[in-house]
Amino acid sequence: MSGDWSQTWTFLDGAWHEGNVPIMGVRTHAAWLGTSVFDGGRAFEGVTPDLDLHCARVNRSALAMGLKPVVSVERWLDLTAEGLQRFAPDAALYIRPMYWAEFPGARTVDADAESTRWCLSIYEAPMPEPGRGTSITLSPFRRPTVECAVTDAKAGALYPNNARALVECHRRGFDNAALCDMLGNVAELATANLFMVKDGVALTPAANGSFLAGITRTRTIGLMRQAGIEVVEASLRWDDFKAADELFTTGNYSKVSPITRVEDRALQPGPVFRRARELYWDFARG
């Protein structure tokens, strides 16, 4: 993507701004030392599934990053409703609430929580078509533990590690990369959570604090269980995924999407994936 941004509206300092509005200066703590958190929700077909949970999570992320979550979930939701008026009613949009530290704290590298700033950005982002599918490979990079990085926040600072995993896998001809945790169990993809299906049972890595156990993951697990599909959260190795009958992903951006190649093995979108996707869309459309 270049600087040719899709239609974007951002609420910052009490007003809506169009385009790629500047939010930081050269002395801003977050611009220098990475103290920012965000979340990503979506609007499409006039619905915003689980937006309240995404707003609640950005507030938890702020606390984990040592920031002050100064916007209530209700305020995030009201502002989003206001912002959505600026787009077509059925537009496919990404909704990004964000907090960051403006000033350093007493020791410079620490941030002054009292200087927390925030914005809410909403922009056009088409829903990916599930038709093409995704190819995945095992990344040589790993997810850090909470002792090594702020893995209990959805923080911008975690994403350069995911970015280098993506760059490395693209070089080898894959769309996305599976990262293991420090124990060698599969954690997640660089941009989404990962599910496998074996003998009709859906399995996904058990949340262990090293990866983002996503809102779409939790929602999809709940919907599948309600529909009578067995879902197991377990410690899983890459060999388990390579031998699966089906693979699919969950995440806010694409919701429920099929994986059509794992390493050199081609896969078809399977019946459990199809059911999970249908269940998600039924839920989203309310």
Ligand code: PMP
């Ligand atoms: N893992 C990573 C690294 C992600 O960026 C995302 C997308 N937010 C997810 C998982 C999925 O999380 P969620 O369903 O909450 O969007």
